Amino acid sequence: MRTETPSTPRDDLADYLRSYVQEMAFGDEDPGVVTDRYHTPDIAWYSDGLQLDRERLTAHARPVRRTVTQCEVDVHDTLVCGDQVAARYTLIALARGRPVVTEIHMFGRLAPDGRLRRIDQLTRIVGAEERR
Template identity: 70%
Template structure:
């Protein structure tokens, strides 16, 4: 399986990362490190998540997630910056969650993400 580098294919990264984290068999730390630097910081609606919190978040999602569909509307990559607007429609043990997500990221020289700032809203 080829793994998209965020710098080269931000939409492919999103699809692969979500699928691997939510439904994969690999250790979440391995998946996270494939796409993000060890010092990654992910701000989601004002909540700061570091590497350890992102890994901890993946474990319960894997137990509860039954479906996760992404509809990627817009992507932009410029130098070491990326921006994506997408809708995520997911099911966690029967409950459906739909969110429109605005993601802005900073890339490391190797193409992985080192910082993400994300805002979500219900459509």
């Protein structure tokens, strides 16, 4: 359970990227509570063209919590300008004993309270030969 007040994506985008992933994958809190901490109720998250709303984001946490045993977020670049954010980062996960490395380019819009209301992201799974 969190004891400190979390930063919003507006406050510290890199912290959001790391905290959100850790809390969704390994947290004890209900995934809906975690989702609501960082996103507005009407969140529209588009990943490679697939739309996820609050319900689908929350449901996604359950299988992740069963299959992922390690997860690291390597943030390369972030930018916050008014209500717009952008980030380039790599997500490294150990799922079912196998490493999965994903490059992510994310663009977002913030609500007035600093939480994300829209995310558009492109992802690319990086093969072992590319990680050498």
